Amino acid sequence: MADHWLREQIVRVEDSLRQETRKLSVHLLPSLDREVVALAQRRTGLSFLLPVLFDILEAERQQIVERRQHLESLPEFALSVSESQRLAQAEIKRIRDHQAALVPLIRQCHGHPRFALLLRLGYGTGRYATPFWRLSFYADRRAAEELCRRTGKKNFAALLRDYETAIDSYETLNGRLDSLKSAPPPARLEWEQRGRQLEELARTQLVTQQARIQLALFRGGPIWRTLEKSGLEPELAQLVESAGLLRDQLEELRRQRAGG
Helix, strand or coil: CHHHHHHHHHHHHHHHHHHHHHHHHHHHCCCCCHHHHHHHHHHHCCHHHCCHHHHHHHHHHHHHHHHHHHHHHCHHHHCCHHHHHHHHHHHHHHHHHHHHHHHHHHHHHHCCCCHHHHHHHCCCCCCCCCCCCCHHHHHHHHHHHHHHHHHCCCCHHHHHHHHHHHHHHHHHHHHHHHHHHCCCCCHHHHHHHHHHHHHHHHHHHHHHHHHHHHHHHHHCCHHHHHHHCCCCCHHHHHHHHHHHHHHHHHHHHHHHHHHC
16 A cells, blocks of 8 residues: 555656756756857756757758758759649559559469469470370360460460569569659658758757756756756746755655665
């Protein structure tokens, strides 16, 4: 019973501490202004807030800019997003129409119970070696004649040639379909997406760094001692005190549970 109560209390205090450290991280790093970041680094001692952060940010920005410039140089960039998508869908339809035309022959062959055996024996080719005095020779011949009637081919060699061509074509078209489905987005669409990414880059990086500060606060350790020695303004000092009380409470609950 006591252990269950302690577990519930630990979960409750952890949730409260997450909320408080979230607020504290936003107050410590309200923007990515260089002076603000430098002050947050001095107050927390966190190495990821060193000036190299701006080098990383600039490198990421430059990477996006260069990608957009590359996209602009592609011939397909002249097409609108809707036109690119229409062309891709038209090609997919052509491929599927071609495949649909191949399916009847393939299905008729695969549907015959002896076709796979004829292929394996090399019937209709120089590989076929079953002697005429065996019953299987006549069973093979009847199966081949039946397949030719079903498919309208003049002989099994012609059927075999057309079947192999159909299989090769079907698999080639499948490969093209796969490449279309896994292809990157149209050049202009990616260019637009990268543009939005560029606009959001600073905000995304700010949220990321705030989350890293929050995690460091939640985990505890030297960051708290550094904060408490930093001569914080009253509002920030109050946030540190509130979060610190929750942290102390959490540590005490964990000690009780470990000792129980």
